Amino acid sequence: SAFNLETCARPNILALEPYRCARDDYKDDGTNILLDANENAYGPSLSSTTALPPGNQGPSLDLSTLHRYPDPHQEPLKQLLCNLRTTHAHTSKTLTPANLFVGVGSDEAIDALLRCFCVPGRDKILVCPPTYGMYSVSAQVNDVGLVKVPLLPAPQFGIDVPAVTAALSSSSESARIKLVYLCSPGNPTGSLLHKDDVRAVLEHPTWNGVVVVDEAYIDFSPSPGASLAEWACEWPNLVVMQTLSKAFGLAGIRLGAAFASPAVARLLNSLKAPYNISSLTAGVAEHALSGEAGGGGLARMRESRAKLIAQRERLVREMPRIAGVGRLRGGEDSNFLLYEMLDAEGKPDNVTALAVYEKLAETKGVVVRFRGKEHGCLGCLRITVGTKDEVTRFLASLERTLAEVR
Ligand code: PMP
Structure with missing residues (x-):
């Protein structure tokens, strides 16, 4: 592919100096007195500092440290997400936390990608209707244009590869289209996209952009090894989004993830709000993603x-x-x-x-x-x-x- 992160991402994002806090240098490991972040030293305003999961089974959530800001990096949570998607079916490489962005639902990842790659008032995204509505809403919020290339007719609802390829080759549009949002399994189609079709878009020889595959519903597919998350180890121009809102039944905690190359993941992490994932969300997510041995929710x-x-x-x-x-x-x-x-x-x-x-x-x-x-x-x-x-x-x-x- 013709992907080049240095020319594809927004110049202001590439040049961004990310927010830093003292705890990037000095950890909250119990040895330091933390007078750096204007927190309330007397602790959370709660009458009880543990929350037990329903039925009082499994580990309880510790609420006693909620006066502290959460971990901006969420490495343990990211490791659990990697473990979930590591099959080595597609690659001998292994996903690591450096491949991940975690957000307030995959809706935050949809938006972060737009802010990372699309210059407002100039750039566009390509979507394949019928598809999830937030791609176009988020594009409008960011003053980013839409190119629509419909899916093939029902019941297959596959990618119209020649039409997508043509749009990405168009002399007037190619340089403006920065992202292609593909939904697999699709909402509202319910259909998994063909891997070869996704690969054909990834392999476009002249287009300098990123293919985003939204796998919100991936765990409901009967196809074994349906997720393309591991392809992020091989393809620098691929982002695969997932969420705990569907199969894990945790829409209320708001946790989404984007698997990407380390370079793209670093850029997405540089532009997010530093404490986007709350301690409560991270604690519940880690519980859900843990195996039976840890009393987990898998x-x-x-x-x-x-x-x-x-x-x-x-x-x-x-x-x-x-x-x-x-x-x-x-x-x-x-x-x-x-x-x-x-x-x-x-x-x-x-x-x-x-x-x-x-x-x-x-x-x-x-x-x-x-x-x-x-x-x-x-x-x-x-x-x-x-x-x-x-x-x-x-x-x-x-x-x-x-x-x-x-
Ligand atoms: N992608 C698709 C295809 C969806 O249908 C939804 C939720 N309806 C989302 C993403 C957003 O999920 P989240 O709860 O992770 O923001």
């Missing part, structure tokens, strides 16, 4: 993932039995499914889909997402896989609602 993640996949398979079996439900439009690699609603003639129908969406919420108390305004998703609802009881209630409510809107 086994719990695998259990809940298996249950969600069973309910996803049940939806795939039972949805076609409901009159008015058309085809499954996307893939089965996520914890949601995209279905189209049909009109009386059996054609995809946005009016029906919108009516079903509203009636489900207003008369049945079941909230799904209407996606029918997005490219290639006419008449589509996106349904998150719930618990067994929730799926039972959803199926019954959908059947009744479809009968009512007719």
